[in-house]
Amino acid sequence: MKGTLYGIGVGPGDPELLTMKAHRILTGAKVVAYPAPDSGESFAHSIVAQFLNADQIEIPIIVPMRVERFPAKSVYDQAASEIASHLDSGADVVVLCEGDPFFYGSFMYLFERLAGDYPCEVVPGISSLMASSAVLGRPLAARNDVLTIVPAPSDDETIETALTQADALAFIKVGRHLERVAGLINRAGLTGQAAYLERVTLDNQKIMPLSAVDEGAAPYFSIILVYKGAEDWIAALPIDGLAQ
CATH class of the missing domain: 3.30.950.10 (Tetrapyrrole methylase, C-terminal domain)
Incomplete structure (x- = not known):
């Protein structure tokens, strides 16, 4: 059986604003993916870091933080491929998204690539x-x-x-x-x-x-x-x- 893809909103920054549902799904998943800059810490990851455990597999999705254009399509294509390999093995994958996943959230680009082939659930967050x-x-x-x-x-x-x-x-x-x-x-x-x-x-x-x-x-x-x-x-x- 295929794993389920979860896009969870982690809120604006305060870890206490993470919803109970997002916390339950996050702590129970085998794989956690999140957007990360090409230098420095991932903001989404920092919000929930205290809730993660050492046994979880992490997939940083490196998204350059710069003014000039970059090949965003290839970034999400590669991330979707890596996430799909875990879903195919039966593992659930949680993708962290600052704020809310569908309110200008980066998760939507993975959703459009994967939702047609895998079970998917979006957990709204506080924007x-x-x-x-x-x-x-x-x-x-x-x-x-x-x-x-x-x-x-x-x-x-x-x-x-x-x-x-x-x-x-x-x-x-x-x-x-x-x-x-x-x-x-x-x-x-x-x-x-x-x-x-x-x-x-x-x-x-x-x-x-x-x-x-x-x-x-x-x-x-x-x-x-x-x-x-x-x-x-x-x-x-x-x-x-x-x-x-």
Whole structure:
């Protein structure tokens, strides 16, 4: 019998935000795969490291962390082939994914390669977007508010349209696009309604008004939340009063 492929969301960083189901599946699997940079530690692995045991086989999926393009297809083709060999032997394989597997998660690329041939289950995780709203202490949206999620690498026109049309916005993958996105938000007159967050739920998390952020690049794990909907959350929790 073939093993089962599990894609589990490990959350935004705090190990205690791992779901009970994800923990059960993770600790019971023979093989654990996870994305890893070509230098440094795997963030996904670090989140669950305390729950792993020495008998588990680990498969680091080396994904270069760089601006220029790299052969991503071959990376996932090779990883899928290695994972398939374990599934064919009857071993279950858990693939770790930061946040949620199907919310901009890398697991989806393995899913599309393997789900047609093997039993597969996706275990949702807490995304950094939900965690950011929680640590900020301000709801993302309510009632009929339109929430728009915008990848920061999007072009200026896409961002400007979203800023005009949406009631609430979440900019993800901010990184090196911080200065440009902050400028577009300022041009739309929304800087006073925007909060900047990075590395949420970790010991070194930062939460501050967007206006207080230094120019330059931000970490990849950073988010900008903007609210301009019908609720009076800005008055109830002034962005300018946030602790850094």
